[in-house]
Amino acid sequence: MEAFTIGRNLDNSYVINDNTVSGYHAKIIIDDTDYTTFTLKDLNSSNGTKVNGQSVLSKKIDKNSNIEFATATVDVRQLFEQLENYILKNRVDFSKEFFQLKETERKYIKEKQTINKYFKLRSGLIRGGITIGLMILVYNNAYIKSIEGIRIYLMLGIGTVGGIISTASISDKNVKNKLEDLYIEYSEKFNCPKCDFDMTSKTWKFWKSKKNCPKCKCNWVKNTSNN
Ligand SMILES: [Zn+2]
Numbered sequence: 001m002e003a004f005t006i007g008r009n010l011d012n013s014y015v016i017n018d019n020t021v022s023g024y025h026a027k028i029i030i031d032d033t034d035y036t037t038f039t040l041k042d043l044n045s046s047n048g049t050k051v052n053g054q055s056v057l058s059k060k061i062d063k064n065s066n067i068e069f070a071t072a073t074v075d076v077r078q079l080f081e082q083l084e085n086y087i088l089k090n091r092v093d094f095s096k097e098f099f100q101l102k103e104t105e106r107k108y109i110k111e112k113q114t115i116n117k118y119f120k121l122r123s124g125l126i127r128g129g130i131t132i133g134l135m136i137l138v139y140n141n142a143y144i145k146s147i148e149g150i151r152i153y154l155m156l157g158i159g160t161v162g163g164i165i166s167t168a169s170i171s172d173k174n175v176k177n178k179l180e181d182l183y184i185e186y187s188e189k190f191n192c193p194k195c196d197f198d199m200t201s202k203t204w205k206f207w208k209s210k211k212n213c214p215k216c217k218c219n220w221v222k223n224t225s226n227n
Helices: 074-090 095-140 142-146 152-169 174-188 204-210
Strands: 004-007 026-030 039-042 049-053 053-058 058-061 067-069
Touching: 004 074, 026 074, 039 049, 053 058, 058 174, 095 152, 095 174, 142 152
Parallel strands: none
Antiparallel strands: 004 026, 026 039, 039 058, 049 053, 049 067
């Protein structure tokens, strides 16, 4: 990425309107591997650059640094805000963040399966409980006992009856809500790391094969070609 330039001239990335500041006073080199390491370099300015009170030609800076260009003290918070905007606008390689989305997708699928599995298990337990309860009831009922032959048919039919009652009694609203919440959480994360383009319609593997974001064109896969 091109360096972020600072100076009095209007075509700098960060313009300082102060006569003691040189036209092109300094620049900030942005580390392309993490985009969070910054080196401030003085561009042979007339009145120099200071970091934390020391005159410097080249110095690593962060949000807590005290920076002066000639006699102008910089609002570091504002400088870094502009620097971050500059990075977001100019950065094209988002392969690291894109790769992390593979894990986001994996977790979503796994959690979805867990919810469905738990729901099936719970349904099975309720069905079993109702069936056994009905069996005990019928088996011990004196009236049914007195009618010869009917008990065996009732016992045979109870499995089906238990199934019907349990299906009717279990509301799957809860599981639906849980799956919806999970999907919302996933859809908030499964986006292009640069422009938030929604990727939930297809799998991570599909998007990987595209290599670039269809919306902002940033690189999702490290660009190995020469263009
Ligand atoms: Zn994008």
